[in-house]
Amino acid sequence: MTPKNPDATMIGGVEVSSPIWLAPLAGVTTRTFRSFHARMGAGLVHTEMISAVGLTYMNKKTRRLLGDEGESDPVALQLFGPDADSMARGAELALGERRFDALEINMACPMPKVTKRGAGASLLGRPDEARRMVSSLTGFGLPVWAKLRVTPRNGSEAGTEEFARGLLAAGAALLLVHGRTPAQRYEGTADKDRVRSLAARFPGLIAASGDYYAPQDALYYLDGGCVAVLAARGALRDAYLIPRTNAALGRGVPERLTDPTVADRAMALISLGRQGVADEGERLTLALMRRMLSGAFKGYYGAAAVRNACAACRDWPCMESVLSGVADAQCAPLR
Numbered sequence: 001m002t003p004k005n006p007d008a009t010m011i012g013g014v015e016v017s018s019p020i021w022l023a024p025l026a027g028v029t030t031r032t033f034r035s036f037h038a039r040m041g042a043g044l045v046h047t048e049m050i051s052a053v054g055l056t057y058m059n060k061k062t063r064r065l066l067g068d069e070g071e072s073d074p075v076a077l078q079l080f081g082p083d084a085d086s087m088a089r090g091a092e093l094a095l096g097e098r099r100f101d102a103l104e105i106n107m108a109c110p111m112p113k114v115t116k117r118g119a120g121a122s123l124l125g126r127p128d129e130a131r132r133m134v135s136s137l138t139g140f141g142l143p144v145w146a147k148l149r150v151t152p153r154n155g156s157e158a159g160t161e162e163f164a165r166g167l168l169a170a171g172a173a174l175l176l177v178h179g180r181t182p183a184q185r186y187e188g189t190a191d192k193d194r195v196r197s198l199a200a201r202f203p204g205l206i207a208a209s210g211d212y213y214a215p216q217d218a219l220y221y222l223d224g225g226c227v228a229v230l231a232a233r234g235a236l237r238d239a240y241l242i243p244r245t246n247a248a249l250g251r252g253v254p255e256r257l258t259d260p261t262v263a264d265r266a267m268a269l270i271s272l273g274r275q276g277v278a279d280e281g282e283r284l285t286l287a288l289m290r291r292m293l294s295g296a297f298k299g300y301y302g303a304a305a306v307r308n309a310c311a312a313c314r315d316w317p318c319m320e321s322v323l324s325g326v327a328d329a330q331c332a333p334l335r
């Protein structure tokens with residue numbers, strides 16, 4: 001399939017403007033956060049993992065997680081669930097609410113509250129059901145993707161490779177591989193070379209996740225044959241990671257996104273916060289802002305004071321006023 005836009009490429013059956021994507025992040029990749037990073041240049045954004053079984057109740061919270069048609073940039077819907085039937089039912093219900101560009105199955109979440117229900121990374125041990133899940137989604141006319149983790153090393157790559165081969169044979173158009181084992185959870189380092197070796201084994205079919213904190217990390221994955229790279233905690237620590245990586249890839253990126261001033265950074269957070277409060281409420285937005293603030297002004301004089309002042313805020317007007325103070329102080333170079 002060729003892309004309609006000559007500057008775009010087809011990855012995993014979706015037309016994207018960049019191979020640098022926003023990862024699924026529970027409690028973080030809200031509609032507001034997705035739109036923010038799409039404007040920053042992410043080629044595709046993810047919903048957080050949404051329970052396929054929970055979709056049958058379709059309450060207000062679930063609707064909020066799904067977002068709406070107003071999101072014009074490519075969005076992948078990530079679902080988690082215990083079996084193929086609930087996966088297919090969940091996808092049907094979600095697509096009844098809005099359009100998505102790809103359907104993705106979570107086979108990566110290592111947290112017991114997910115794995116003990118037979119979902120997430122527990123599927124790595126149930127390859128037949130995992131393959132059935134992929135097959136059950138292929139009838140919706142959208143590319144089907146799976147996000148998985150590398151399996152523990154047992155002297156060879158055979159485990160992960162065989163599992164991946166099965167998913168591709170069942171109809172998966174792209175596999176997004178996190179280079180940590182389930183037992184590592186989010187600790188230790190991601191094995192980038194194992195992800196690269198899978199990419200060499202399955203050309204054009206592997207996107208990478210794990211320890212992407214600087215543009216060079218993404219370039220390392222792409223140079224190794226991965227077709228896309230997911231920004232996860234890196235995008236939380238540094239809101240400008242995606243544009244800086246796009247610039248390193250030789251894509252035209254405005255200077256205010258590659259070399260933002262302190263004022264630019266503060267203004268970007270204010271705009272994200274305002275939108276978040278309007279769309280998702282104050283509590284979730286304050287929690288997200290605190291996570292982002294841990295790295296937002298890193299390396300700048302006064303960063304710790306701003307972080308502490310924001311941490312002490314109990315409501316958005318307080319945080320906005322601290323950030324406005326930072327934006328107004330632009331005449332005093334902080335760097």
Ligand SMILES: Cc1cc2nc3c(=O)[nH]c(=O)nc-3n(C[C@H](O)[C@H](O)[C@H](O)COP(=O)(O)O)c2cc1C
Pocket residue numbers: 023024025026027028047048049078106108109147178186190209210211212213230231232233234
């Ligand atoms: C707070 C948090 C929430 C996450 N939520 C999801 C999720 O909903 N679905 C998923 O597939 N992975 C999820 N992940 C995993 C990330 O998408 C990513 O694969 C992982 O963080 C590795 O990338 P990193 O080392 O660059 O952070 C989450 C990670 C974090 C830290």
